[in-house]
Amino acid sequence: MTSRSAGEHACGVCGQRYRTYRSMVSHTKVHEGLTMCPLCGRVSNNVPDLRKHLAQVHKLTAEQVLQIVPDRFSCATCGQVYRTPGSLSNHQDKHRGLTSCPLCGKVVSIVPSLRKHLRNVHQLSPDQILRLVPSRK
Ligand SMILES: [Zn+2]
Ligand SMILES: [Zn+2]
Ligand SMILES: [Zn+2]
Ligand SMILES: [Zn+2]
Numbered sequence: 001m002t003s004r005s006a007g008e009h010a011c012g013v014c015g016q017r018y019r020t021y022r023s024m025v026s027h028t029k030v031h032e033g034l035t036m037c038p039l040c041g042r043v044s045n046n047v048p049d050l051r052k053h054l055a056q057v058h059k060l061t062a063e064q065v066l067q068i069v070p071d072r073f074s075c076a077t078c079g080q081v082y083r084t085p086g087s088l089s090n091h092q093d094k095h096r097g098l099t100s101c102p103l104c105g106k107v108v109s110i111v112p113s114l115r116k117h118l119r120n121v122h123q124l125s126p127d128q129i130l131r132l133v134p135s136r137k
Contacts, residue, residue, distance in 0.1 A: 038068055102132055 007017035009024035013031045018024035026046040029035050035044040039058050044050040051069050054060045060068070073088050074081040077095045082088035090110045093099050099114050100107040103122050108114050115133055118124045124132070 034069075098133075 007019045009018045009021050010016070011018070011024055011027055013028065016027060018027060029047055030043060030045065035047055035050045036042070037044070037050060037053055039054070042053060044053055047069060051065050054065045054068060055062070073083065073085060075088060075091060077092070080091060082091060093111050094107065094109060099109065099111055101114060101117055103118070106117065108117055111133060115129050118129045118132060
């Protein structure tokens with residue numbers, strides 16, 4: 001049933017096939033309603049297209065476009081996209097090296113896991129952990 005020429009990556013919702021995983025994922029935003037213009041209801045193929053549409057058709061400024069279609073939930077370093085600003089900033093700790101264990105070098109995905117790692121693996125006290133992994137702000 002697989003026709004290789006049409007593209008390897010099929011959308012789980014509508015079955016449309018894409019050559020690359022990336023373009024398939026950017027297509028699935030259509031099904032999440034993330035590419036629909038809130039002003040006229042037009043559905044774009046992907047989020048960058050919607051931004052272009054808002055700027056060109058509705059004459060919105062870059063700032064207004066960003067308010068309607070926020071970009072800040074995608075990681076500038078690796079492109080990973082997150083649903084909330086909180087989970088994105090947790091993820092970015094990893095790029096800042098904040099989630100690697102100072103004792104054994106193990107890299108975990110978020111800071112709370114590193115604290116757990118220090119407690120469980122290295123048997124540190126909460127005081128020692130706080131010194132190694134200070135809370136933000
Ligand atoms: Zn689809
Ligand atoms: Zn529109
Ligand atoms: Zn990242
Ligand atoms: Zn460790």
